[in-house]
Ligand SMILES: Nc1nc2c(ncn2[C@@H]2O[C@H](COP(=O)(O)OP(=O)(O)OP(=O)(O)O)[C@@H](O)[C@H]2O)c(=O)[nH]1
């Protein structure tokens with residue numbers, strides 16, 4: 001049975017460096033390598049440090065990313081385009097990377113978010129084992145939760161290394177996912193938002 005995905009704001013247990021190091025050492029033996037040879041001797045520790053960074057979002061709360069908001073009385077769409085993202089495919093544990101575009105129309109209070117905080121919010125979810133669709137909806141749903149905006153659109157375009165370096169080997173293929181909430185579901189506003197995002 002497929003287990004349900006971890007809820008957006010749950011916090012995972014502490015990162016166990018020693019256990020990751022032991023697992024990487026074991027992995028090296030399993031692929032026929034010598035984990036004691038000079039070039040690999042420190043690899044388990046390096047990989048543990050890298051994983052701690054790549055999966056740091058498991059222990060982060062999205063509410064802590066969206067800390068700074070301003071009461072501006074703004075009621076038009078705000079769009080932050082081309083936010084670079086790197087995440088990790090949960091099926092193969094290799095990266096997928098590309099760009100996120102986040103647009104929203106503030107709620108009735110006209111409250112807006114600090115621009116950098118939107119990029120921080122994406123990272124909370126990107127730094128977890130992911131599939132692109134869930135990453136996209138988690139960003140949209142947490143923005144709805146935290147900002148109570150009138151509308152939200154999140155578009156992510158990414159290249160998956162699991163499709164380029166191995167398996168089907170189709171370099172250059174891009175996956176585009178979107179999540180649209182509230183007023184931006186209206187076909188006219190949605191297509192205006194999409195043309196701002198896609199029209200470069
Ligand atoms: N929908 C979706 N699929 C993904 C994502 N990342 C990887 N996948 C796909 O997950 C699928 C896993 O398929 P499996 O048949 O279980 O694994 P596999 O034998 O390694 O598959 P191949 O990649 O086709 O060699 C593959 O089709 C991947 O392309 C993602 O973010 N979203």
Ligand SMILES: [Zn+2]
Pocket residue numbers: 089090091092093094160162163
């Ligand atoms: Zn994959």
